[in-house]
Amino acid sequence: MEIKREDIVHLADLSDFSLENDEIESLGKDLQGIITYISQLDELNTENIEPTYQVFEMENIWREDEILPQDATREQLLALTKEEKDNQIKVPKVL
């Protein structure tokens, strides 16, 4: 399938990227190449085949719903952010 400029802009938006014009162009070219490559899966007959999403041999591993000792403290985690005030993470305005 053919990838248009508007598709790249849309995918960038879904991915939370703001792209400059030259990046839209170069990523567009790259993505077109990749999508052409992965489209060869069309040739493979998958009729009546169930999908596989994971190859872990176990299911439903349960544990008690209790709070276990944590590896990091609240202070350690808050220390990782760029701006902190009154034990909270500070960000620019939302709206």
Add this chain to the structure above:
Amino acid sequence: MMKTANKTVTATRLVKDALAKVKHFEDYNIFTFINEEGALKKAAEIDAKIARGEKVGRLAGVPYALKDNFLSPEGETTASAHILEGFSSPVTATAVAKLEAEGAIMIGRTNMDAFAHGSSTENSYFGPTRNAFDKERVAGGSSGGSAVAVALDIVEFATGTDTGGSIRQPASFNGVYGLKPTYGTISRYGVVAMASSTDCIGFFTKTPDDMNLLMEITAGQDPKDMTTLPDYYKESTPKESSLRIGIIKDFDNESVDIEIRKALKKKCEELKAKGHEIVELEMPALKYALAAYYIIVPAEIASNLSRYDGIRYGFRAGDSQDLNALYKNTRSEGFMPENKRRIMIGNFVLSSGFYDAYFLKAAKARTLIVKEYADAFSKCDFILTPVSPNPAFKLGEKVGDPVAMYLEDMMSVSLNLAGVPGLAIPAGKTKDGLALGLQLVGPRRSDKALIEFSKELI
């Protein structure tokens, strides 16, 4: 075998030797962080224990290198990506904790393709690592720094992660052993996630016995990682002495370097001479493994990497008008071009209108690949294949062509989709002196037998 510290050869001596080699090989750009102070401090503690006659671990004083996507408080864990700049983890990965509990000493963090997206270690924020045998060539990737650190004998072993070949391919490019274990063997707690259904932790070593020891130490269930298997590793039984070794007919074609094909044939002759049987396998779905991989893995990447937003940790872009702009500016500046390609492809294959044609189709292809491996292992004990279609290529040769770079992974990704183990083994040199590697593949949970069998190929 790895040299451990004792009364005559101290841990401090081993660490100082390793640190001197780190300096000597500086121009290979192997390390993103050098743990000089921390390593010497830990070595002194181990030496004090030895002097007091106390019991020390199985890796006492052994210097090792840590891939930059394993969390630990020493240095910043950046996954060689700008967006994680400044991130000093308060948390230690389970695998790291197990190695350190046995006395292993981390000398430094190794360079990698940012977020492990790549097959050459050129997609790193810190620039490329150079190949151990030719400085003008790539280290392979994504665990390139780890492979070169072991190949140049700076450390006894190094950690790696393998989502589609990121341990095996750099191991083969640098002439060392590299294991991608059965999916779920080693806890991934505290390791930067790439694609959760294929990510595996493994190691680079100089010998099969060293690999076995590291697996004995690190394999097993972890309550902090719900996708770990109960420890099957220690209880595994070795295979019979005479085995059936499968070779994949489709991989013997002109897209694979002639010297690699010759090395494979030579090993097959050696195995026959030792009484093993060679079985030819037809595995037609493997041809589609790479396309399926580059749908499934980007989809999981798009999801896993949505957490990097500049809010809680790592790099945050300045001067953003509002929260949305902050997300966009941080992610646009913080990710490398290959990270962006994969995230956008992931969002493409998952988006409405394309989900059935791409993601669902790839998940069905994965079923066929899993089945093909199961069928193959009813006809043979292990499979011997090339790791990659060529030995180490030149720096810059493929970095501008993503599909050419992806083709590097042609023969390694199907193992990750099927969850089976693969061990890259050294297989001599090319006429130009580049390392050649081959890959031994086994059924799930055959890791120990696989490592044991690799001794037949030395």
